[in-house]
Amino acid sequence: MKDIKTHKLSRKRLPKVIIVRTSEKEIRLVRVSKKEIEANRPSAYQYRF
Amino acid sequence: MFDTSFKFIHLGNFESNDSNIEKIIKFRFKTHKNNTYIVDVEKYKENVYIIKYYLKNHSLSENKYSLRTNENIAHKIFGTCLEIAQYLLEKDKKASFGYIGVNDITESKVNTKRYRIYKKISESFFNPDNFVHYQNDKNSLYLILNKYNKNINEEYIIKAISENFDVIL
Numbered sequence: 001m002k003d004i005k006t007h008k009l010s011r012k013r014l015p016k017v018i019i020v021r022t023s024e025k026e027i028r029l030v031r032v033s034k035k036e037i038e039a040n041r042p043s044a045y046q047y048r049f
Numbered sequence: 050m051f052d053t054s055f056k057f058i059h060l061g062n063f064e065s066n067d068s069n070i071e072k073i074i075k076f077r078f079k080t081h082k083n084n085t086y087i088v089d090v091e092k093y094k095e096n097v098y099i100i101k102y103y104l105k106n107h108s109l110s111e112n113k114y115s116l117r118t119n120e121n122i123a124h125k126i127f128g129t130c131l132e133i134a135q136y137l138l139e140k141d142k143k144a145s146f147g148y149i150g151v152n153d154i155t156e157s158k159v160n161t162k163r164y165r166i167y168k169k170i171s172e173s174f175f176n177p178d179n180f181v182h183y184q185n186d187k188n189s190l191y192l193i194l195n196k197y198n199k200n201i202n203e204e205y206i207i208k209a210i211s212e213n214f215d216v217i218l
Contacts, residue, residue, distance in 0.1 A: 014181055020207040027211055029192065029203075032182040037172045047176035048131065049138060 051170060054128035055080060057088070059136075069093055069209035074137075077105070078129055080122055088133055093209050095201050096143040097194075100130055114151040127170055143198035145180070147210060150189040164189035 018029045055078040063073045076088040085105040090098050103113040110116060137144050150164025168191055171182060175193050183192040183203070190210070194201055 015203070018183060018203045018207060020204050020211070022208060022211070025211060027185060027188065027190070027207055029183040029185045029190070029207060032172070032177075032184055034177040037177045037182060040169070041172040045173040048174040049134065049176060049179060 050124050051128040051131060051174070053125050054132045055086075055125060057129055057133060057136075065091065067212075069212065074098075076133055080120060080125075082120060084118065084120065086126065086129075088130065090133065090137065093206060095145075095206060096141055096198055097145045097147060097192075097201075097206050097210075098134075098137055099147050099210060100133065101148075102126065102130065112154060115154050117153065123166075127166075131170070131174060143195055145193060145195040145198060145201065145206075146175075147190070147192040147206070149210075150191070152189070158189060160186045161189045164191065167191060 014031060016031050018031075020027045020029075057076045057078040060075040060077055063075060065071075065073050071092045071094060074090040074092060076090070077085055078088070079085050086102055087105050087108060088100065088102040090100050092098055101114060104116070104118050107113040107116050134144075134146060148167055150161045150167050152158045152161045152163075156162065164186075168184065171191060171193055175182065179196055181194045181196060183194065184190070188211075190207075192203075192206070194203065
């Protein structure tokens, strides 16, 4: 009997910080964690999207 | 609070002089005071949509995004923008969104009042299971990237957007 190998679905790694540098600018975008979002949003609202 | 909206009309798709922008999708809606607002949705590559709106009467002003209308209907305008986002998502399942909360004329560009409100709305309505949220308080820039779109190049998108805005170093 052949071994059954489990394959993880390829999942894109989500960077915590994205730093974009151009010749004049440096922009740093920080990922907002799910925990942070849940803590900030009013609990009365339902997600729409 | 943001569940009410104005009925909007899709005016059509227009070309942009900017090579980063694939097209500009124009909408308009009228308020109860019969003021017309224009919503310009800039479609960047990789299905990123930047939503901008202004009062039609301000369209020739350099500060059209900064000017206040004092109609006290902001919640309904935000509700309309959410409806437009829904419309776009129905047409394009890979749609991601972004915005810059433009400063008032007397306000600095850092963590603006508009940005704080838009951020709250984004956190309230865009499920983090479906969208990745990125923020930059310094430039009042927020990106909501669709997890369904696996090929998205965040760096390219941010570069393209920042070229169109007066971004702080």
